[in-house]
Amino acid sequence: MSVQSYIENNKDRFLDELFSLIRIPSISVKQEHKADMEACARRWTEVLLSSGADKAVVMPTTGNPIVYAEKMVSPAAPTVLVYAHYDVMPAEPLDLWKSNPFEPEIHDGRIWARGADDDKGQSMMQVKGFETALQEGLLNCNVKFIFEGEEEIGSPSLEAFCQEHKELLKSDIILVSDTSMVSAEVPSLTTGLRGLAYWELEVTGPNRDLHSGHFGGAVANPINVLCKMIADITGADGRITIPGFYDDVEELSQKERDMIAQVPFDKTKYKQAIGVNALFGEKGYSTLERNSCRPSFDVCGIWGGYIEEGSKTVLPSKAYAKVSCRLVPHQQHEKISKLFEDYINKVAPDYVKVKVMPKHGGEGYVCPIDMPAYRAAEKAVSIAFGKKPLAVRRGGSIPIISTFEQVLGVKTVLMGFGLEQNAIHSPNESCRLDYFFKGIESVAEFYREYTKK
């Protein structure tokens, strides 16, 4: 039997197994979902065992547990470590969903659900690709799986876990399906990721909400102050104004810029897809450079004062924001975090109190495209998608990838099957059905290619 027919014959079961995981709302950011995290981890061990793993266990951490599984074919064979995450983003705003985010539906050629792509869908491609390779006699390497439950909150427990279990996680290459392709027409492999730094800001003005008539004009309003501090972080040229912020940013070589310029990109379609009339970003760089190889500053959330129905006049006591920077390789998130904190504390005026609370962060990553594992992935995707994938750097962050390199000394191949229109982190997340099966095929073919003599 061929890889393709094995997949074809087991389609419905693959989907059932995926759906059983999607139905568990494993939202790591919310404490109320603690039990769901446990349930999701346990469910993965069942799926991994039935897919062919010799062993699958739930291992505790100080946070959510980690699922570890393995299939050892020979001590002499190379070892692939598959990393994925079983936690998902919150589904809010719920009113924008056209279906229940945790009850998957199939229509219009897609699976619709939170996690359909990120990362339950993609990790299922890894597991079912592994099963297919095993059943088709193509698995000539050892495979280890490590699925964490805290990726969406910055993997706070994973580094310590890696430090403690270096021997267990020993491997030659790490394989991850948690990224996207350039477009449906342009298969690609991700060869670079941005880093991340994240902060929460709290600005306190008066000790209670004041009547804006009695105090307005005489007492600083913390929302006005917060807006001013945020506004000043970006210049009119789209550059971040924090002193020292660009010190470690490696300028793009002309060669790299030429490569990026070759990636098919239709600005009009891009704007239409997201519904904007114009784009804005750092002066002197193209859109594809801006969203992959240049740092950025975004307010992820802001709140303060009266935000309900109607028009309450108030000079509020507090204002808050969640802000983040995407970083590029060589920028260290801890250094940037400190720069930001120092900057905010320096510019904070004396008429308010400002607290900067650094949250999770991580470094960027670059994957060498001459590694055998990268070449195997390239070949595998070519077979499944009928086109050689482009090597592209992307703007997202998987901070743990650089941690793996530092702690385990192992490089990662990012073999992702997402698409921009899958709307990960957004309402109505989905995954193309054909991509789900092509992803499985790619992973099976990867095992064939990786151990080909």
Added chain:
Amino acid sequence: MSVQSYIENNKDRFLDELFSLIRIPSISVKQEHKADMEACARRWTEVLLSSGADKAVVMPTTGNPIVYAEKMVSPAAPTVLVYAHYDVMPAEPLDLWKSNPFEPEIHDGRIWARGADDDKGQSMMQVKGFETALQEGLLNCNVKFIFEGEEEIGSPSLEAFCQEHKELLKSDIILVSDTSMVSAEVPSLTTGLRGLAYWELEVTGPNRDLHSGHFGGAVANPINVLCKMIADITGADGRITIPGFYDDVEELSQKERDMIAQVPFDKTKYKQAIGVNALFGEKGYSTLERNSCRPSFDVCGIWGGYIEEGSKTVLPSKAYAKVSCRLVPHQQHEKISKLFEDYINKVAPDYVKVKVMPKHGGEGYVCPIDMPAYRAAEKAVSIAFGKKPLAVRRGGSIPIISTFEQVLGVKTVLMGFGLEQNAIHSPNESCRLDYFFKGIESVAEFYREYTKK
């Protein structure tokens, strides 16, 4: 019997009647309280009738109903029109209240509840002062009452009601208890009010929340843009930068500045009371000038993106703010509203869509201190509080006061008994018990003084 002993003998009943009104959560800004508005209006008619009105009715408007009542002593006598409002501000944030906002408690010499001061407490002083004057044989003028249920949302129905009922509302002077005194030691009467303009802003970036890794740096973030627009409205000198904004602002005369400088003001205590280390406002003006005679710009509320627990990375689709300006006499709120709207539309960058939604507004007001009614109020407060009240301009807004002047051609005396520490519009609103009864005494004495030959 004297005014004071009548009040002393009826204290408990006065409080019971007040509490029966406070217990009805007549929050005009929330649609869900529609029935409470009706109930509160009906309850007022009962209280007004039992206090001595000949007639009290609930009159419909296109919004919340208006309570009208009257006591006619003689067609030849002058007529006082008492204006008040029976609606209250929302109680949020509820977790900051030390007691149930709609179940009044008495302790530490104060009544604690939403509306204890603004305006249920103060309107009860008017009604019980009227009752006292009537019972003590001091009422030699006609009295009309008009209590509206939409003051906290900008009195949208009251102007039309006045236009329609000019004959019914015919009067010689309007009396209002809805303002504060300078401090417990410094009784005062308010002789000026600021106007108000209020807008809601909606900034739309992409048509859905985007992954900040995939789009950050290449697509404008509507929260960043909103912050920038808000920040730019105020200059480093605390002045509002909107072109033409100060055109109609009357500069303070030296005489007026000298009067303001005589109002007792302890900057250190003021800062301590609201818990700030420093004050901020328009350069070149004192705190008391800034919060009463100069315009201001405040963000009353702001929201957008992910505002729940944890750190979600997102480039949001929308950002919102509720913003307002306090205006000074001669600034027309409709003109300012238009200036603001034009300004925002002009500065809005093409990479977002911006909607400006003007909300309620109103003009400021100045009360001549040589009117007989003002002098009667001055005398009445002197008797009840043992000190001649200062004439001061205040920073709050009661837009309807200037409307009364325009539509009915009648001036208003602002005879308010609030205090800053009453925390109106804030959690733990309260009213000093002694002030409640001194307020009643002042109103009774007003009637004596106003018709003294």
